[in-house]
Amino acid sequence: MKIVHISDLHFPCKLPALSLRGKMVAGYANYTLRRKNAHPQQITQAMLDFIRQSNHDILVISGDLTNVSHELEFANSRKILDPVLDQRAFVIPGNHDRYHKKALQPEDLFLKYFGEFSGESIANAGYIRVKKIKDMAFVGWDSSKPGSLFQASGNIAPDVVENTKKYIKKNKIRNYFLVCHHPFWNPEQHRESNNHRLQNREMIIESLRDLPPEIVFYGHSHHNWISKKTSEMPFWTINSASSSRVNDKKHFSGIHVAEFKNGKTGIERYTFSQQGNRFIKASLIEY
Numbered sequence: 001m002k003i004v005h006i007s008d009l010h011f012p013c014k015l016p017a018l019s020l021r022g023k024m025v026a027g028y029a030n031y032t033l034r035r036k037n038a039h040p041q042q043i044t045q046a047m048l049d050f051i052r053q054s055n056h057d058i059l060v061i062s063g064d065l066t067n068v069s070h071e072l073e074f075a076n077s078r079k080i081l082d083p084v085l086d087q088r089a090f091v092i093p094g095n096h097d098r099y100h101k102k103a104l105q106p107e108d109l110f111l112k113y114f115g116e117f118s119g120e121s122i123a124n125a126g127y128i129r130v131k132k133i134k135d136m137a138f139v140g141w142d143s144s145k146p147g148s149l150f151q152a153s154g155n156i157a158p159d160v161v162e163n164t165k166k167y168i169k170k171n172k173i174r175n176y177f178l179v180c181h182h183p184f185w186n187p188e189q190h191r192e193s194n195n196h197r198l199q200n201r202e203m204i205i206e207s208l209r210d211l212p213p214e215i216v217f218y219g220h221s222h223h224n225w226i227s228k229k230t231s232e233m234p235f236w237t238i239n240s241a242s243s244s245r246v247n248d249k250k251h252f253s254g255i256h257v258a259e260f261k262n263g264k265t266g267i268e269r270y271t272f273s274q275q276g277n278r279f280i281k282a283s284l285i286e287y
């Protein structure tokens, strides 16, 4: 099975100033000053071309499609991604897609625009959405909820972990893959602050130990890396944030392609090259 993973697309989108409320004002100003030029259209176009030519079985998008969860941003990202959104797409939300309460109420804007690519909900409460492929499954979690301006941390309720494992056992899933916006682990040089990290990640890793996924796909921290299965963390982790971003000293951007075959995982990384305006094979950033 060939899995293409992209994350943290943060598509630029011009918003009418008068339509911004509360936290969105500062968030949009920050985005306009700091982020807007970091996601140029030519990289997005090359990313879409790469995906369309990749002959993948599943496209995983691990959140942060928008910047301040404005409805125009959701409509814009849906339109941009249209060429690669088909029955193979599996999309989850990130903290920027849950930026303020109105992004969820009265209507969940993420689900309004991406619900048909988010899998089937298997939970009465909480977010557990599943895309089953033969005897394998992709499980999406939502680690974000609206918070204050400086808060970008995540959390997963213990019930979500337990109900996921129950589903895997009950449905005799042979291998499963988790998709969650916040990293389960960071390399030393990319440590996240308390206001940015998945707060209960140690508990989650511990709870998954008796029924681990094959790979956990995430984003949020805008620098690519992968980590191998170890006894402490018995699954691969892949961070593809941010796939639509320019490379610089602090941000190594790209797309990962994972191949799961005969019980084994192989991973490749691709990054944007200005020569030829396309994604080319690059070395893995491995810990």
Ligand SMILES: [Fe+2]
Pocket: 008, 010, 064, 094, 096, 220, 221, 222, 241
């Ligand atoms: Fe992000």
Ligand SMILES: [Fe+2]
Pocket: 064, 094, 095, 096, 181, 219, 220, 221
């Ligand atoms: Fe994020």
